[in-house]
Amino acid sequence: MTTLHCTYRDHAIRAHVIEHPGIPTPWAGGCQITTPEGQTTRRLVLPLNYRFLAELDSAQQASIAHGKWLVDQRLDGGRELH
DSSP states (O other), X not given: OOOOEEEETTEEEEXXXXXXXXXXXXXXXXXXXXXXXXXXXXXXXXXXXXXXXXXXXXXXXXXXXXXXXXXXXXXXXOOOOO
């Protein structure tokens, strides 16, 4: 499986999707972010209402989008990455 990743505003974002076989929406979205200083977050999950998706590609895309939003919150809103 190929892991989707990107660089956004000098932060490396990697989709970190986990499979839960046997349920209709088996892909749990999440991401890890590496700051320009080299610090990497733990797995940051998608909000509860959007956490589980039916397709791997959709889960990876949503995970990257969430990571970009978190970077924006850090840089523009002064929030810490948790």
